[in-house]
Amino acid sequence: MLNRILFVCLLLSLYSAGSSLSCRWMDHKFRQHSETFLDLLDTMANNSTNTTEEVNDAAAFPNDLYSQAAKAPAEDKLGFTVQVLEETAALFEEDHSSASWEENTVENFLSVVTRQADGLRSCIGSHGHKKKNKKLHMYFKRLSSLVLEQMGHSAEAWELIRKEIKAHLKRADQLVSSLLTAN
Numbered sequence: 001m002l003n004r005i006l007f008v009c010l011l012l013s014l015y016s017a018g019s020s021l022s023c024r025w026m027d028h029k030f031r032q033h034s035e036t037f038l039d040l041l042d043t044m045a046n047n048s049t050n051t052t053e054e055v056n057d058a059a060a061f062p063n064d065l066y067s068q069a070a071k072a073p074a075e076d077k078l079g080f081t082v083q084v085l086e087e088t089a090a091l092f093e094e095d096h097s098s099a100s101w102e103e104n105t106v107e108n109f110l111s112v113v114t115r116q117a118d119g120l121r122s123c124i125g126s127h128g129h130k131k132k133n134k135k136l137h138m139y140f141k142r143l144s145s146l147v148l149e150q151m152g153h154s155a156e157a158w159e160l161i162r163k164e165i166k167a168h169l170k171r172a173d174q175l176v177s178s179l180l181t182a183n
Contacts, residue, residue, distance in 0.1 A: 033115060059146045092110055097153075
């Protein structure tokens with residue numbers, strides 16, 4: 001039994017060491033998961049109240065962070081994207097009871113976002129795991145405090161967040177897709 005476990009561990013470590021950033025998960029599952037979570041966000045919009053408000057300037061979309069990430073090495077692009085997905089999941093775990101979304105849709109969205117983050121993380125490898133981008137983390141904190149908390153986690157606040165997150169996920173998708181087309 002111990003020999004089997006050792007053999008499986010050895011195979012997994014050899015596979016991990018030999019896999020490039022073009023790992024099988026990215027080739028086969030990335031696009032599918034991206035399409036799924038964007039569709040789920042659109043479903044949430046269909047079950048939502050429309051609003052004309054915009055996100056506070058202090059929490060405006062961080063285009064500069066995405067521009068920097070686009071110029072970064074492949075592993076850093078994946079790490080940045082994983083962080084966007086993790087921050088998104090944390091944000092959507094906040095109190096969204098005022099939103100008119102079906103709980104099942106939110107749970108499915110969180111599940112797909114988490115699977116996408118896990119899959120991308122598996123493609124990075126242990127040597128590519130860097131510290132989190134502090135500016136990106138602070139941006140998501142500002143979304144939470146300046147939009148959700150100040151607006152009382154209202155349906156309007158969640159619609160603003162939904163729109164903002166959709167823009168993030170599209171940009172993160174572009175980052176990773178640039179790696180797929182480069183191979």
